[in-house]
Amino acid sequence: MPALSPPPQTGRLDKSYPLVSGHTAPVLDIDWCPHNDHVIASGSEDCTVMVWSVPEGGPSRPLTEPVVTLEGHSKRVGILSWHPTAQNLLLSAGCDNVVTVWDVGEGRAALSLDELHPDVIYSAAWTQDGALLCTTCRDKQVRLFDPRARGTVANEVSRPHEGSRPVRAVSVDDGKVLTTGFSRMSERQVAVWDPRNPSEALTLQELDTSSGVLLPYYDPDTNVVYLTGKGDSSIRYFELTGEAPFLHYLSMFSSKDSQRGGAWMPKRGLDVSKCEIARFYKLHERKCEPIAMTVPRKSDLFQEDLYPDTAGPDPALSAEEWLGGQNASPVLISLKDGYIPPKTREFKVNKSLLEGPRRSQTPQEGALPGGAQLDRISESLRRLEATVATQDRRISELEQRLGK
Incomplete structure (x- = not known):
């Protein structure tokens, strides 16, 4: 059963530490x-x-210019997720x-679905x-x-939880879906579904009466599901199996401080010499605390059962192939000798993007400008003409003064 080891260092960064700050409003989600x-x-x-x-070793000065700005949403963007196997695709x-x-x-x-979710x-x-993509909706x-x-x-599950609070879902082993939500009595629940037969949950467990929405994180290597939420001070973890009751409670990590958010370290960033199987970065009010989950084994040998080959950093497909x-x-890569990142990993983008920040095009915007684009171009030309005319007058005045 996983145990927790003390983090090497916690605390708040110095106020002068360079930040990534290019948005004009609060940031709602990030994804590496x-x-x-x-x-x-x-x-x-x-x-x-x-x-x-982000430069290797971290930024030495504030980053205010992104590689690319993607525009197309008409309201705030609260969910981001990189494609797990195709290069440079972002949802x-x-x-x-x-x-x-x-x-x-x-x-x-490349794709925009505006009629699927009401x-x-x-x-x-x-x-x-x-x-496939798994989504939950109001x-x-x-x-x-x-x-x-x-x-x-392809498949759909109706009302996985009876409560009115938000539902979260992740795809797990063998095409199943794990959901978290609330009962009619506002009790937090976790359930496992087979979307091919969605009439009844394979298993549904009630957890507690806290108000925070539970966010599931699934580790396909160990078939362990971690549940935590904003405002919680605990992390529950379960083992997922292929037979009833499908979801087995393992243990719970608790602390006195509640979290405002958090993120999970990719498998290749874990310390295999200490049998670390997961690491959660817990955001407090004033600091970010890494929480390492380790299996208490004393052997110095590599634990193959804890570390099967895992997803590596190389994409399996190009964007064009997936589309x-x-x-x-x-x-997959082996973690037997630990993951050693390459010195440089090229971020493959169109060369024009590397020349400076660029605004994105929506699927409706073709090669020829039209509509709002023409209006913006015309306005830019008018401003340029006005600037040139002003400069011409100033040059003429200076030439007259010099002549006198």
């Missing part, structure tokens, strides 16, 4: 690229998604009920191979679908 440890995406209330390239979902898949390498929206989207998560539906099928839903209909499982 699974194929490049120096690339991060951020979504904001300013309705934009920005992709940043975003906003309060405009639109799901967009961006080709970050080209700085454009209400606010609560969560969105890819399957392990990135073939309309009480859990949808499992291929974004490339233009909104055709063309191909699917592929993640490219």
Whole structure:
């Protein structure tokens, strides 16, 4: 059973530490690229998604210019998720009920689904191979679908939880879906469903009466599910199996401080010499605390049962291959000798993006400008002409003075 080891260092960064600050409104979600440890995406209330390239070793000065700004949402963007197997594909979902898949390498929206969800989207998560997307919505539906099928839903679970509070869902082993939500009596619940037979949950467990929405994190290597939420001071973890009762409670980590947010370290960042199987970064009011979950074993040998080959940083497909209909499982790596990151990993984008920040194009924007684009170009030309005319007058005046 996992135990917890003390973090090496906690606390708040110095106020002078350089920040990534380019949005004009609060940032609602961030997601590190699974194929490049120096690339991060951020979504904001300013309705934009920005992709940043963080220098190796961290920024030495504030980062204010993203590699690319992705525009297309009409309301705030609260959900981001990089594609797990295809390079440079990023999913975003906003309060405009639109799901967009961006080709970050080209700085454009490759897919945009604006009629699939009739209400606010609560969560969105890819399957392990990135073939399907699992979403939850205020309309009480859990949808499992291929974004490339233009909104055709493969499977659907209606009202996985009876309560009115938000539902979260992740895809787990063998095509199943794990959901968290609330009962009619506002008790927090966790359930496992087979979307191919959604009439009844495979298992449903009631946990407590806390008010925070539980956020599930699934580790496919160990089949362990971790549940935690904003405002919680605990992390529950369960083992997922293929037979009834399917979900087995393991243990719970508790502390006196509640969390405002958190994130999980990718497997290749764990310390295998200490049998660390998961690490959670817990955001407090004034600090970020790493919480390491370890299995208490004394052997110095590599524990193969704890560390099967895991998803590595190399993409299995290009963006074009996935958009063309191909699917592929993640490219796996061994952690036996520990993960050693390469000295440099190229962020493959269109060369024009590397020349400076660039605004994205929506799928409706073609090569030729039209509508609002023409208006903006015309306005820019008018301003330029006015500036040139002003400069010409000033030059003429200076020439007259010099002549006198």
